[in-house]
Amino acid sequence: MKLSVQGIQSSFVRSIRDGGSDANGQPAQHRYAEGLANPCRHCLELINDGDEMLILSYRPFQSLQPYAETGPIFLHKNGCQHYKKSTIPAWFSFLEPAIIRGYDENSWIRYDTGDVVPGKTLTEKCCEILSDQSIAYVHIRSKFNCFQCQVERA
Ligand SMILES: [Zn+2]
Structure with a gap:
């Protein structure tokens, strides 16, 4: 079976980088990545130790309904390439x-x-x-x- 594996939408990521609200209605928090376990959900790569990153609340669903869980994610603070491939990273x-x-x-x-x-x-x-x-x-x-x-x- 051919798969389609995607990072989160670039339009949302741009809005967050520009100071827009996350799923909790707050701007993202700025941090520096520590260690190697900080995956960016836009490019689906690991953020390098020491690089600037954003921490925000994200709800990966189109609409509100009982199963629409919200949780924390990381993003590169600066530009990165949207992931869309047929393989899992x-x-x-x-x-x-x-x-x-x-x-x-x-x-x-x-x-x-x-x-x-x-x-x-x-x-x-x-x-x-x-x-x-x-x-x-x-x-x-x-x-x-x-x-x-x-x-x-x-
Ligand atoms: Zn990234």
Whole structure:
């Protein structure tokens, strides 16, 4: 199965970088990345230790409904390239473990798809979940339940 793996939309990222409001109605917090575990959800790369980053609240859903969880994410403070590829970023294989789950067309969790898996099995798990046509998309999250990215059928 061909996958479509995307970072969050550039228009939203631009607005946040320009001081716009996050999902909690607040501007992003400015920090310097410490260590190597700071993934940017726009380019889906790890922010280099010491680089400027933004921390904000993000809700990866189109509309408000009971399953529309909100949580913290990081972004590069300065320009980076939007990720849109057919493959999951290589470093996701180091997510130990990752949380994965499918959502239906109403963006409600499909409980039969939820799992906690080793990062290196994410491509296989995405294909397995998305082979069910009643699944609209998959979310990959860290062990802290922080949203990493959305995966769809290409
Ligand atoms: Zn980035």
